[in-house]
Amino acid sequence: MVLEATMICIDNSERMRNGDYSPSRFQAQADAVNLICGAKTQSNPENTVGVLIMAGKGVRVLVTPTSDLGKLLACMHGLEIGGEMDLAAGIQVAQLALKHRQNKKQQQRIIVFAGSPIKPDKKSLEMIGRKLKKNSVALDIVNFGEDDEGKTEKLEALLAAVNNNDSSHIVHVPAGPNALSDVLISTPIFTGDGEGGSGFAAAAAAAAAGGVSGFEFGVDPNLDPELALALRVSMEEERARQEAAAKKAAEEASKQEKGGEQQSSSQDATMTEHASGATSEADNKRNDLSDDDNALLQQALAMSMDEPASSHDVQDTEMSDAAADDPELALALQLSVQDSAKDSSSQADVSKLLADQSFVSSILASLPGVDPNDPSVKEVLASMQSQSEVSSSNLVTQQKQDEDKAPNEEK
Amino acid sequence: MSAVESATAIQRSQVDLLDFIDWSGVECLNQNSNHSIANALKQGYREDEGLNLESDADEQLLIYIPFTQVIKLHSIVIKGSEEEGPKTVKLFSNKEHMGFSNVNDFPSSDTAVLSPDNLKGKPTVLKYVKFQNVRSLTIFIEDNQSGSEITKVQKIALHGSTVETTDMKGLKKIEEH
Numbered sequence: 001m002v003l004e005a006t007m008i009c010i011d012n013s014e015r016m017r018n019g020d021y022s023p024s025r026f027q028a029q030a031d032a033v034n035l036i037c038g039a040k041t042q043s044n045p046e047n048t049v050g051v052l053i054m055a056g057k058g059v060r061v062l063v064t065p066t067s068d069l070g071k072l073l074a075c076m077h078g079l080e081i082g083g084e085m086d087l088a089a090g091i092q093v094a095q096l097a098l099k100h101r102q103n104k105k106q107q108q109r110i111i112v113f114a115g116s117p118i119k120p121d122k123k124s125l126e127m128i129g130r131k132l133k134k135n136s137v138a139l140d141i142v143n144f145g146e147d148d149e150g151k152t153e154k155l156e157a158l159l160a161a162v163n164n165n166d167s168s169h170i171v172h173v174p175a176g177p178n179a180l181s182d183v184l185i186s187t188p189i190f191t192g193d194g195e196g197g198s199g200f201a202a203a204a205a206a207a208a209a210g211g212v213s214g215f216e217f218g219v220d221p222n223l224d225p226e227l228a229l230a231l232r233v234s235m236e237e238e239r240a241r242q243e244a245a246a247k248k249a250a251e252e253a254s255k256q257e258k259g260g261e262q263q264s265s266s267q268d269a270t271m272t273e274h275a276s277g278a279t280s281e282a283d284n285k286r287n288d289l290s291d292d293d294n295a296l297l298q299q300a301l302a303m304s305m306d307e308p309a310s311s312h313d314v315q316d317t318e319m320s321d322a323a324a325d326d327p328e329l330a331l332a333l334q335l336s337v338q339d340s341a342k343d344s345s346s347q348a349d350v351s352k353l354l355a356d357q358s359f360v361s362s363i364l365a366s367l368p369g370v371d372p373n374d375p376s377v378k379e380v381l382a383s384m385q386s387q388s389e390v391s392s393s394n395l396v397t398q399q400k401q402d403e404d405k406a407p408n409e410e411k
Numbered sequence: 412m413s414a415v416e417s418a419t420a421i422q423r424s425q426v427d428l429l430d431f432i433d434w435s436g437v438e439c440l441n442q443n444s445n446h447s448i449a450n451a452l453k454q455g456y457r458e459d460e461g462l463n464l465e466s467d468a469d470e471q472l473l474i475y476i477p478f479t480q481v482i483k484l485h486s487i488v489i490k491g492s493e494e495e496g497p498k499t500v501k502l503f504s505n506k507e508h509m510g511f512s513n514v515n516d517f518p519s520s521d522t523a524v525l526s527p528d529n530l531k532g533k534p535t536v537l538k539y540v541k542f543q544n545v546r547s548l549t550i551f552i553e554d555n556q557s558g559s560e561i562t563k564v565q566k567i568a569l570h571g572s573t574v575e576t577t578d579m580k581g582l583k584k585i586e587e588h
Contacts, residue, residue: 099510099512104507104508130468130469131468133441133467133468134440134441134467134468134469134471134511135440135441135510135511135512136440136441164444164467165444
C-alpha cells in the first residue's frame with residue numbers, strides 16, 4: 001500500500017520481434033506491462049503510473065503518470081516496433097517525468113524492461129544509478145532477451161548502485177514456455193517489497209496457476225458475490241445452531257457436576273471452577289461422569305468438545321438465543337460466565353437455585369435420558385439439600401418462592 | 412567554548428526552534444539510512460558525538476524542515492568533524508520539495524561558508540531580514556571541508572523566535588458557569 005509514482009520504460013526495438021518469448025517478445029512485454037499497471041493502481045488508489053518507450057524514433061513519453069488504468073492499457077495499442085533501445089536516456093527521461101509528478105508525497109519508482117543489449121558501459125550505468133539513489137528513486141529491472149556483451153553484469157552493477165535498503169530489484173527471465181507475466185507475478189516487482197501482494201496480484205496468480213480456485217465454497221466472490229455471500233451466511237447459521245445445541249447440553253452437564261462437587265469443597269472454589277469448567281475444563285467433566293446412565297450427557301460433552309474454540313467465542317451470542325427460549329437456562333448460563341469477582345452474589349444465587357429441589361428436578365427432567373428416580377441422581381439431589389442448610393435460610397426461602405413461580409409459569 | 416556561550420547568551424530572545432519543527436514533514440535527500448537526519452536534529456541524538464547524519468551517494472545533502480508555525484530564523488549552529496563537516500551551506504526559506512537538480516536555479520536566502528570554529532559549535536548569524544516569515548527551511552549542504560566522498564554532520568540547531576500565531580491546539584472551550 002505504498003504511495004508510489006511509477007514510470008514504466010518499454011523496449012520497443014527491432015529485437016522485440018523475436019519469438020523466443022511467446023507469442024513475441026513485444027506481446028509478452030505488453031501483457032506484463034498491463035498487469036503491472038493494474039497491480040499498482042489497485043494496491044493504492046492514489047498511485048500513478050506512466051509509460052514511456054525507449055526505442056523507436058527516440059525516447060518518448062506515452063502517458064504521463066496517471067491513475068487512470070484505461071489510459072494506460074490503451075497506450076499500448078498501435079505501438080510500433082523499430083529502432084534501438086537507449087537505456088541511459090530512457091532512465092533520465094523517466095526520472096524527469098517523476099520529478100514533475102503532481103503529488104510530491106509519492107515515492108518514485110522506475111521499472112525498466114531491458115530486452116536488448118545495453119550500449120552504455122558499466123561506469124556510466126553506475127553513475128546513473130547513483131544519481132537515482134541520490135534523488136531517492138527506486139529502480140526495478142526486468143532482464144529478458146539475449147545475454148550478450150555482459151548485459152547481466154552491467155544490469156547488476158546498475159542495481160547495486162541504485163539499491164537503497166532493498167527497495168530496488170532485478171528479475172532475470174530466461175526464454176522458455178513460461179510467459180513473461182507469469183514469472184513476474186511472483187517477484188517483488190509485482191508484490192511490492194514483500195508487503196504481501198495486492199488482491200489483484202493474488203487473483204491473477206490464482207488464475208494463472210489454474211486448477212482449484214482456492215476460494216471458499218469453490219465460488220469466486222468476484223464472479224458471483226451474491227452466491228458466495230449466501231453460501232457463507234447459511235454455513236454460519238448452521239454452525240451457530242450446532243453450537244447452541246452443544247452449549248445447552250454442556251451447561252446442563254456442568255450444573256449437575258457442580259452439585260456433586262459442592263459436597264466437599266467450599267463454595268468459593270466451586271464457583272470459579274464452575275465458571276472456568278463450563279468453558280475449558282470439559283476434560284474434568286468427562287472424567288467425573290463415568291456412569292452408564294449419563295452416557296448421553298457424555299455424548300453432549302463430546303460434541304461440545306469438538307468445537308471448544310468456537311463455542312467460547314460464540315458463547316456470548318449464544319446466550320441471548322438460548323435465553324429467549326428458557327429463562328432458567330438463561331440464568332444458569334449467566335451464572336457460568338460471571339467473573340469470580342462477583343462470586344459472593346452469584347454464589348448465593350446458585351445456592352438458592354440448587355437448594356430449590358423442584359427447580360433442579362425440572363431441569364433434570366428436561367434432560368434427555370435422565371431418569372429423576374435414578375439412584376445416582378437422587379444422591380446428587382440429597383447433597384444439594386444438605387448444602388441448602390449451610391446457606392442462610394432467609395435468602396433461600398425467598399428465592400425458593402421466586403423459583404417456584406418460574407418453573408410453574410414455564411409448565 | 413565560552414565564545415559559544417556568550418554568542419548564544421547575546422540573543423536571549425532567541426529560542427531553540429526544535430519544538431517548532433513539524434517532524435512528520437522532515438525530509439533529507441541523499442542521506443545514509445543508517446545515519447539519518449534524526450541523528451543531527453533530534454534532542455539527545457544531536458548531542459551524541461557518535462551519532463551523525465551522513466551522506467550516501469556523494470557529498471551533498473538536501474534537508475527539508477517544515478515548521479508547525481511561522482518563525483523568524485536568527486542563527487544556525489552546525490557541528491561536524493574538521494574534515495568531513497560541511498563547508499558551503501545554502502539556506503532557502505519557504506521553498507517546498509526542492510531537488511538536487513533545481514537547487515541552484517533559485518538564489519538562496521542566505522549562504523554560509525563554515526569555518527572550523529563554526530563546526531565546533533559557534534553559531535552562524537544569518538541575514539535576519541531574509542528569514543522573517545519562515546514556514547519551511549531547506550538546507551543544502553554543497554560540499555565538505557576536505558572534499559571527501561561523505562559529509563558528516565553531528566548537529567544542526569536552529570535559533571530564532573516565533574511570530575504571533577494562534578496555536579490551534581491551545582484553544583479550549585470556554586466553560587459555562
